[in-house]
Amino acid sequence: MNARIFIDGEAGTTGLGIAARLADHPGVERVSLPPDERKDPAAKKALLASVDIMILCLPDDAARESVAMAAALGDKGPRILDASTAHRVAPGWTYGFxxxxxxxxxAIRTARLVSNPGCYATGAIALLRPLVDAGLARPDHPFAINAVSGYSGGGKQMIADYEGGGGPAFEIYGLGLEHKHVAEIQRYGRLERRPIFVPSVGDFARGMLVCAPLFLDDLPGKPKGADLDAALAAHYAGSKFVKMAPAEAAGKIEPQSLNGSNVLELRVxxxxxxxxxxxxxxxxNLGKGASGAALQNLELMLGR
Known part of the structure; x- marks a missing residue:
């Protein structure tokens, strides 16, 4: 029997990406509400009682409302995969990395509630968590993280601005130092000290680079770059989607070569x-950073 999947917020960037990845996907039946019933609570509640998994691609407040509606159904409610920011560090939710x-x-395979990671957080945690686990970085290390994303991660207005020719070539933002991804970076990176995070956006549709500069002599044991590379390689040995890659000899790197894939590459x-x-x-940022990661989590939740 096919698993019945409902994407709540299917018209947004992440929702569209997930829907595209589910098209003709074996063993899955995607269901949705007719347009004239999408604001009808009774119709939505009835739909939730009939599906196996609900994927949330909504603003945070709307995601919380959908979770509350599903919770009111008790055991008849669906399992939930939330691609919003609302539940990434919330009690009772399993982090979908x-x-x-x-x-x-x-943990993801057996969870009822799974939170899909943020795009920036995926890159940052992938780099830092293995070093902390291996003792090559202290949890209280003063990390600084710099990142650049394609404009597709900024929502409908940013996409419209760039595609209409009104977006800047490059822009740093989040300089109030309260970016919503920092909480999950700190939690799942096993960091005791809140990192400084500086995000930016460039005039390209998709792709992302996340960078963490380090003074090697400030790390425990004063490791070499090869030691960091080995720790990352050991952590991700056998991984299908997270890969180590050699540092480019030219000393530069572009952000777009993995577009359309669910691959995450790490370099030292x-x-x-x-x-x-x-x-x-x-x-x-729309693959392993959003809809690609959601499909990976969905496959686990379906026991595949």
Whole structure:
């Protein structure tokens, strides 16, 4: 029997991406409400009672409302995969980053409530968590993270601005230092100290780079760049989607080569003479950073 899937918020960027990935997907039946019933609470409640998994692609407040409606159904309610920011550090929710730890895929597979990670957070946690777990970075280390994303991650208005020719070539934002992804970076990166996070957007549709500069002599044991590379490689050994890649000899990297995939590439650029290193994660902000990760989590929730 096919699993019945409802995407709540299917008209948004992430919802459209998930719907496209589910098109002709074996073993899945995607259901939705007719347009004239989408604001009818009774119709939505009836639909929720008939589906196996609800995927939320909504603003945070609307996501919380949908979760409350599903919870009111008790055991008749669907399992939930939330792609909003609303529940990423909420009690009772399982974080949907399968590569976080060895037991994370099983935790996702059995969870009723799964939160899909943020795009920036995916790159940052992928770089930092293995170093903390391996003792190569202290949990109280003063990390600074810089990142750039394609404009497709900024929502409908930003997309319209750029595609209408009104977006800047490059823009740093979030300078109030309260970006919504920081909480999950700190929680799932196992960081005791809140990192400084500086996001930015460029004049390209999709693609992302997340960078963490390090003074090697400030890390426990004063490791070499090769030690950081080895720790990351060991953590992701056998991973289907998270891959180590060699640092480009030219000393530069572009953000778009993984677009359309669910792959996340990690690199360590190191200068041993200066004792400096920069960790870099590359991903598609709409792939492993959004709808690709959602499909990966959905497959686990379906026991595949």
């Amino acid at each position: 399968p590569e976080l730890a060895k037991d994370q895929p099983e 650029f190191a200068n041993e003479a200066r004792r400096h290193a920069i960790l870099v994660a590359k991903l598609d």
